[in-house]
Amino acid sequence: MTALLEVEDLRVAYGKIEAVKGISFSVEAGQIVTLIGTNGAGKTTTLRTLSGLLKPLSGKVTFDGRPLGGTPAHKIVAMGLAHSPEGRHIFPRLTISDNLRLGAYLRDDKDGIEKDIQRAYDLFPILGERRKQAAGTLSGGEQQMLAMGRALMSKPKLLMLDEPSMGLSPIMMQKIMETISELKSQGTTILLVEQNAQAALSLADHGHVMEIGKVVLSGTGQDLLHDESVRKAYLGED
Numbered sequence: 001m002t003a004l005l006e007v008e009d010l011r012v013a014y015g016k017i018e019a020v021k022g023i024s025f026s027v028e029a030g031q032i033v034t035l036i037g038t039n040g041a042g043k044t045t046t047l048r049t050l051s052g053l054l055k056p057l058s059g060k061v062t063f064d065g066r067p068l069g070g071t072p073a074h075k076i077v078a079m080g081l082a083h084s085p086e087g088r089h090i091f092p093r094l095t096i097s098d099n100l101r102l103g104a105y106l107r108d109d110k111d112g113i114e115k116d117i118q119r120a121y122d123l124f125p126i127l128g129e130r131r132k133q134a135a136g137t138l139s140g141g142e143q144q145m146l147a148m149g150r151a152l153m154s155k156p157k158l159l160m161l162d163e164p165s166m167g168l169s170p171i172m173m174q175k176i177m178e179t180i181s182e183l184k185s186q187g188t189t190i191l192l193v194e195q196n197a198q199a200a201l202s203l204a205d206h207g208h209v210m211e212i213g214k215v216v217l218s219g220t221g222q223d224l225l226h227d228e229s230v231r232k233a234y235l236g237e238d
């Protein structure tokens, strides 16, 4: 079986600074795959490159059987690859429902869009309750829900989530992680970037540990969760 996403020897630089130094990994349909690692390891750069926002130096990315090289960002969304970015980037003055609608800007199936907005409200009831309010009035965790809901509005085959747990209370983080599991059980494939290694590895089918632009260790989520070097470096154990 070919993978939904195949990344081969990807290199990305900002000027002379090489942030991603030749990484390879794949994501099979139906899986949750996580990239973990400390600040500056190159995780965000990897996601931004996959969504067409940054141009790689070299390497090959294949999504759903098609090479992505040089494909503009909006075409990548149309192919089924959605990105919920770090820091959320919701539109604070627009209502929650308008923020969701923006996630469907490439679609013209009105009925389908309304159905999927309802699906976002089912997934995150607070968004439905406050649908007419400005998105800027939501808490950080609720804004994360909105960013995820908005990314889902493009009906992605693969949803990329950058640091969904950042800045959230433990309870809110747990809710977000449960929703990620639920999305997987509904058939969405997920590439999850997290600094919270424990939470990410507990959910993931596969994980890759990144350090200064390279993948230094790969395995199943459970293997990595129990790996001694991972426990010492990322799970705060002696």
Ligand code: ATP
Binding pocket: 014, 017, 019, 037, 038, 039, 040, 041, 042, 043, 044, 045, 046, 086, 195
């Ligand atoms: P974080 O969790 O902090 O976002 P990360 O693993 O996602 O970390 P990146 O944000 O991808 O890491 O950063 C990788 C490297 O690239 C870092 O050394 C960072 O300083 C550098 N970098 C990121 N964005 C830029 C930029 N716009 N210009 C120059 N260097 C950058």
